[in-house]
Amino acid sequence: MMEQRELDQLLEQQTRYYRARAGTYDRDMAWDSDDPRLRGLLVPVEDWFDDLPIRGQVLELGCGTGAWTRRLVARSDHAHAIDVAPEMIEQARGSVGAGDVSFEVADLYRSNPAAVYDTVFFSFLLTHVPPTLTSQFWQIVASALVEDGTVAFVDAAPHRHDEEEWSGDGVALRTLRDGSEHRIVKVSPTPDQIVDAMADQGIEGTVDVVNDAFLVGVGQRSASLL
Template sequence: MIDEVLAGQVDYYRRRAAEYDATAYGDVTAARARIARLVADMHPAGHVLEIACGTGLWTEALAHHAATLTATDAAPEALAIARDRVRSANVTFEVADIFTWQPGIRFDVVFFSAWLSHVPTDRMAQFWQTLRGLLAADGRVLFIDEHVGERGKEAYVPGRDEIVERRLNDGTTFRIVKNFVDPGQLTLDLRQLGWSCTIHRDGPDWVRGEARPTT
């Protein structure tokens, strides 16, 4: 069932790409300023990998700090928008499913925004093991996501605590994974997986985190 939902999740973001900025951020100018501030605070230096780059608003900010930036997404339509938006010489784009992608290199920083909440609970250990294999020595993971306090805005499928139903502007509905971030719980979960993690609130809706392997 989760494999089917994950496939539908990719389809959802492929179909949503053209409307994503307006529906996710509303005021894109204000979002850009907030994103630039957060990225500057997180200092993503060196060789950086961005997972689920979407339409490139975060890619745009990351490119100003990274020596090199590899931006990936499973939705080609979103990646096309990102590629058109960010034309920096230090940025490369690649269509990739992070659960199966093998880049053959390691990164100083792995970054993702609004992606962790789309990872199913039963794949969290696998996902963080994948991240461990992507990091160079002394590397770190940086992430932005939505705080658990925002959970009430979603329409959860009855009996499925991590599956929500989303509707596009054309009325088409999709089911996707959505696990909002509880900072305390995530910190404990990552500790059990061999990571140290610090998480801070940014406004009422977002959290920003940094994680490093400890074992």
């Protein structure tokens, strides 16, 4: 198991990586692509998202440049989006446009949400949560939800690590366009492991693999937290 100091350093490096990547992040993302091959891959995830019971007060963790924030704003009374990287929040503010939305630079592990939400959403964040913080992560999600509130998330399917050097012990080496190298957390939980981790914190849910490329999960907080 990783020592606390090593874990802190890894998380700091991960934050530096996302801060440095914010300006070019959207260039690497394919969600707005109209390439038919990519659309075939992405449409089932977009359909899954459209069917989610997103409502009311929404919290988004790790919003990045706001690719999903826009969609959350359209379906909520208010969306509050947080990210640890100020540069990501700046991009998200610029890209989301009008709507009932607020942004906050915050480390989800250090900031206990001041409110409870009807919906908590995160995309491509779970695979950056170190195994030693998994319980804490789901505890934060559960305590941010109202009774019967919904959590939903999308991420890369297990073992989709072709694009990076992945050491298999939960750490990946990423190289940015400027040549800088960064060690980040990259884990590969199975759907069953995620379902169990949610259940441990009083969230009943399901996790599915879509197109062999994505994980999509949805869960509901039970009436009383365990």
